[in-house]
Amino acid sequence: MQIERGDIRKYIDGADNILLTSHVHPDGDAIGSCLAMYHVLKGMGKEVQVVIDDHVPDIYDILPGFGEIQRYAGQPLEAELVVLLDARPGREGRVCSAVSAPVLNIDHHVSNDGSADYTYVEPEASATAEVLCLLFKAWGIGMTEGIASCLYLGIATDTGFFAFQNNRPETMELCANLMRAGANPARISAAVQKKTFHEVEELARGLGTMELFAEGRAVGIFLDESFKGLELTDDLIDMVRHIDGIAIAVLLKAEEEKSCRVRMRSEVLDVSELARKFGGGGHREAAGATLRDGFAEAKEILKKEVSRYLLDMMS
Ligand SMILES: [Mn+2]
The missing domain is CATH 3.10.310.30 (Diaminopimelate Epimerase; Chain A, domain 1)
Known part of the structure; x- marks a missing residue:
């Protein structure tokens, strides 16, 4: 079922134990979005797990909460709500089918087939992290340095550091505000591009x-x-x-x-x-x-x- 951005909060409010996941081959937007949502939901007093059915590259370890990410090992999972970020159902591997809870899907891929229980897709957004920026603003969330860093990393990586065609004036404005809240673009880009x-x-x-x-x-x-x-x-x-x-x-x-x-x-x-x-x-x-x-x-x-x-x- 397709839902409006304004409806997302009521599904979040209806669950105390929330599981966050994203696609296999996780990229900066997948991890940045999961960890930003993790911090926001923790701040609301919820029990939150982040489970990814793949190896998560350690270039993202500059993000606060990186150590909380669990790699899925095939066991049944417990939660009242699954929030699937930056991917349609199926792209997350085995996680959604391991939980007997509804799936709330927040994404920006135009190819999202809307097959989750509740789907919100914003194809104009450069990144799922950009959708979350707007969501958190509407929810009145105080932007911390940690949340801002997660969101900035998601947007920066999905726009090829603001070089791709999906970058819009709104994207730059959101990122300016993330920088004001403490996100450090130089540190984040150096960390993400670090190589052996x-x-x-x-x-x-x-x-x-x-x-x-x-x-x-x-x-x-x-x-x-x-x-x-x-x-x-x-x-x-x-x-x-x-x-x-x-x-x-x-x-x-x-x-x-x-x-x-x-x-x-x-x-x-x-x-x-x-x-x-x-x-x-x-x-x-x-x-x-x-x-x-x-x-x-x-x-x-x-x-x-x-x-x-x-x-x-x-x-
Ligand atoms: Mn993305």
């Missing part, structure tokens, strides 16, 4: 797989099983997305046997449409999907579909 020497070596090796295709209108990074441990896929795709003359950048990564993750970026095409052809979704300029094929096969399929899509778009 080995990670930079892996990035260099990943760049080595770069290929032009679709008559030079697309660029791809193709990470086979030997890149299994590499988490910095966003950094890699950001390095190639601005190559002159490119309409689309894709990154394919082997995850498990018969499962490859694809990320897509474009300044000119709606890649969420292309991602939907593979059962995925996302935003106009940044989207992703999972291909249930072996790596070599997935690579061929991806290149063929991207080439065909580009041809259709240009004819």
Whole structure:
């Protein structure tokens, strides 16, 4: 059921024990939004757990409450309400189905299918953290340095540090206020972009797989099983997305046997449409999907579909 922003509070007020979760492969918006909501709900005197069905990168450990995040281990979970942030149901892994409680879903992905018990989606918002900023303001929450840091990190990472097309004047205004409340942009961006020497070596090796295709209108990074441990896929795709003359950048990564993750970026095409052809979704300029094929096969399929899509778009 779709609900209004103004209705969210009544579902929160009706529960004392709330479980927060977000998508697998958690990013800055997923973690920043969960932890901001964690602090606000704690401040209301509620019992709150944050459970993620995946590894959470430790670059987010500058956020207060990071140590409270639990990695889901397959057990049944207890709560009166689940708040799913920054993802539609199913994208959070096994968490929602492990709790016998209604799911309140707050998101900004245009591809959200509204399948949660209560869904509020704001597609114009740059980040779920931006939706939470407006929500907390409406609720009269006093903005602490901790909450501001969580929200700022969510917005900064989802806008590519204010460089993507989803960044709006309202986004900058909200962030100015978060900075006034104590969020430290320089410290947050340094922490989020922190890398080990080995990670930079892996990035260099990943760049080595770069290929032009679709008559030079697309660029791809193709990470086979030997890149299994590499988490910095966003950094890699950001390095190639601005190559002159490119309409689309894709990154394919082997995850498990018969499962490859694809990320897509474009300044000119709606890649969420292309991602939907593979059962995925996302935003106009940044989207992703999972291909249930072996790596070599997935690579061929991806290149063929991207080439065909580009041809259709240009004819
Ligand atoms: Mn987001």
